[in-house]
Amino acid sequence: MQSEQPSPDLLAPLFAPLTSLPGIGPRHASLLEKIAGGRRVLDLLFTLPERIVDRRILRTVAAGHNLAPGEILTARVRVVSMRKAARPGQPSVIRTEDDTGRLDLVFFQQKNMPAPTVGAELLVSGKTSWFQGELTMPQPDHVTNWSKRESFPRLEPVWPLTAGLFPYTVRKAMKAALALLPDFPEWQDPALVRKRRWLSFSQALRLIQAPENSPADVEWAPLRERALTRLAADELLADQLCFGLARLKARSRSGRSMPGDGTLRAELSRRFGYPPTEAQSRAIAEILKDMASPTPMMRLLQGDVGAGKTFVAMNAMLQAVESGAQAALMAPTEILARQHFETLSRLCPTECVYLSGTIKGAARRETLAAIADGTAKIVIGTHALFQDGVTFADLGLAVIDEQHRFGVEQRMNLSAKGEATDILVMTATPIPRTLQLMEWGEMSVSRLDSKPAGRQPIRTTLHSMEAMPDILAAISRAIADNVQVFWVCPLIENSETQSAAAAEERWAMLSERFPGIVGLAHGKQDIAIRQAALEAFRLGETRILVATTVIEVGVDIPNASVMVIEQAERFGLAQLHQLRGRVGRGAKKSFCLLLHDGMATPTAVKRLTLLRDTNDGFMIADEDYRIRGGGDLAGNRQSGLPGFRLAQGLRLSLLVTAMQQDSERELDRNPHLEGKRGVALRTLLMLFNRHEPDRLLISG
Known part of the structure; x- marks a missing residue:
């Protein structure tokens, strides 16, 4: 039965271009697009004020x-x-x-x-x-x-601006956009609306964007808080409904069963030589059970730095090979992809090949032929794996490492290389539980919450940049003790060019102090030069490596046991934890020195103190979320959830849980979103661009 769809007349004015607003021509529309992040009227309506000036x-x-x-x-x-x-x-x-x-x-x-x-x-x-x-x-x-x-204007919204755009233009455009906002059918649970004394969606949006029209006899602050909570709840409900629909579709899709016979996995365990941790054994069992099922697998393998995700992924890939299929592992950088290839080639008892953009000529043709005829059972590479010229004989499992570094289209293209391909996503960035619900709600999750024996604890210390003479003296002692040192330079306004300049300046200073033994690696270098610098450091030819965050993942040098991070307050805690994980891989005691500006804020120092006091990445991620209220994963926005417009700056963890539960209840009783209630929910999904759950299913 075809479900009734939302009325086009209701949504069309909101999906119209900004030039459809009276008095907004192409020049003003192009400026408004910059602050709205899109060219639709709805994009402008979803641009919340940065603050409200109370006059x-x-x-x-x-x-x-x-x-x-x-x-x-x-x-x-x-x-x-x-x-x-x-x-x-x-x-x-x-x-x-x-x-x-x-x-x-x-x-x-x-x-x-x-x-x-x-x-x-x-x-x-x-x-x-x-x-x-x-x-x-x-x-x-x-x-x-x-x-x-x-x-x-007694209550005046202050919206973000860009060069050439003035407040009165935004105000005029917003007033015209609000005039197009209809009264939508209610999609939230009526009991919840009554309990929380929520306005309707449109009333809440009007209150936030035009607060001067709020009732004079009602206290403003609590009313605004309820309006913001309502808008956040709507966006979160749309997200959780989309995930729920994706899960329903996943269960209805035909997949393939890949039970394997265990022979290759047994040989892997023999070559590995160490018993898996309890967490690894549990994750392997969950993944292999999914692969043996006829339902397509969509699973997230979440593990802290050094938790042993690669070994778990190898077991999954070998089960695919045992079942007659191929497996592919895609990594975001050539450094990380090559590291995976070296590990798998050494341990996996089957044919592995490597493919990246740097593989050329006869070697590339030979590799592509082996992938196409099925000789290559396991393929490791970068984004080159999903390019048009790559054809798999039978891709049964796609493993995607550091998933957040790939775009949706890239992940879709890789999974489309096979029929009913199982997908295993790995991330070494600990994800707060709230974000896990948001970003991975359509996936099953396996979590590695312990590390293999033998990993060295890392002692983390905090220092002011003014302590540089003492830091340099400590580095001299470390080098005398035959230790290698990472020296990470700060993020500068999200500019790789400026960060590279800072790294080059620090390299020059350290080279003067330690001549002939200091290397340099940053993202603005030619890849061959950067690879040569990393290789020289790996071989011990240089003892100090000055770098930007290009070493965040995929660099494994056991003799490096000191990590210095300048202006650590500029980094997110998860990123600092990743960088710290580059040391502690050998037999020597390891240290991470966090250098912060003397003018760092109390909140910044509190975050660094948290990192100093624990090595548990999951605890760090959850606490960082609590301190900062979410934040953009890239570090630009300090509150709210990544990729969201209205879910910002509130007690989101409780709200996410409530919307997840409401979504599950709704889909249990109305899985096809039929009737008036279904139309209201479909309208919600279209408003927040969450009406295509299939994209989640095939992209991870």
Whole structure:
């Protein structure tokens, strides 16, 4: 039975381009696209204000004397006099007063200066400062005639801007967009709406984007909090519904059973020589059971640094080979892919081949032929694996390492290389439980929560950058003890170019102190030069490697037992934990020195202290989420969830759990989203672009 679809008339105005808004031409639309992240009216509506300026409290001028720096003064004043600038570069001043004191309104641009008459009453608002003993308001935010105070923005949204885009343009566009916002059918559970005293979705969005229209008799802060919570809940419900539909579709898809006979896995265990940990045994059992089932496998293998994910993945790949199929392992960098190839070639009792963009000529043709005719049972490589010229004889299992570094289309292309291909995704970045629900909700999860015996504990210490002389002395002692040292330079405004420059500067300084034994590796180098630097360090030809985060994954050098990270407060905790995991791989005691700026904030130092006090990546990830409120995985946004527009800055872990439970209940009783309730939920999915669960199924 065909399910009823949402009304196109309801959604079409929101999906229309920004140029459809009255008064918004192509130039303004292109600027609005930059802040909205898209060209639709809906993208603008989902651009939440960065803050709300509260101008509701009317103060006297005398009360303005006691305001903290940056605090807003809103006052009713009379015009005493006006003085226009005598020459360019001088300010113009409107002198005003009330019964308690005098306030000078200062304008540095003549065109922005109003022209009230002396004696006129004004409503003014802005930040104040002192100049030659006088209270001034430089460049007032608003100057309104008192008789027109009804138009004064008492609660003013402040949206993000870009060069050439002014607040009044955003305000005009947002007002026009809100006029197109319909009243949608309710998709949240009615009991939950009543319990939480939620506004409807459209009412909540209007309240946040146009707060000046909020009811005057209702306390603003709690009302705004409820509106933000409502909007976040809607986005989270859409996400969890999409995951739930993906799971339902996964269970209905025909797959293939790959039980294997255990012969190759037994030989792997013999060659490995160590018993697996309890966590590894559990994960292997879960994965092999999935592969033996006729339902396609979609599983996440989540393991901390050094937890032994590769050994688990090898067992899965060999079970595919035992069943007559091929397996592929895709890694995001050539360094990591080559490391996997060396490990698998040494331990796996079957034919392994390597493919990357650097494999050329006859070697490439030979490798492609082996993949196509099935001679190559296990294929390891980079994104080259999913290119058009690569054909598999029978790809049964795709293992994707460090999944977050690949785009959806790339993952789709790899899984499409086979029929009903099982997918195993590995990540060494510990994922907070809340993010796990969000990012991996359509997958089963196997978690490696312990490490193999023999891994050395790493002692982590915190130091101010001012302690550099002591750090260099410690490095001298380490080198004298035949130890190798990683020296990681800071992230600089997400600029690889600037980070590379910082690394080159540090390399020059260290080379002067330790001549002939310092290498350099960063992302702006030619790949061959970078590979040569890493190889020289691996062979011990250099003793110190200055690098950016190119060494975050896939660098395994047992003799390196000291990690120095400059300006560690610039990194996310999960990334610091990954970098720290580059040491502690050999027999010697290992150290991680976190250098922070002397002006680092208390929150930044608290985060680094957490890293100092524990080596448990899962605890670090969960605590970092609690401290920062989520944050973008790339580190740009400090609150909210990655990839989300409205789910920001709230107690998200409780809200995610509630929306997951609501989604499961809804799909249990209405799996095909039929009837009026189904139409409402389908509308929700379309609003948040979560109406294609198939993309989740085939991409991981």
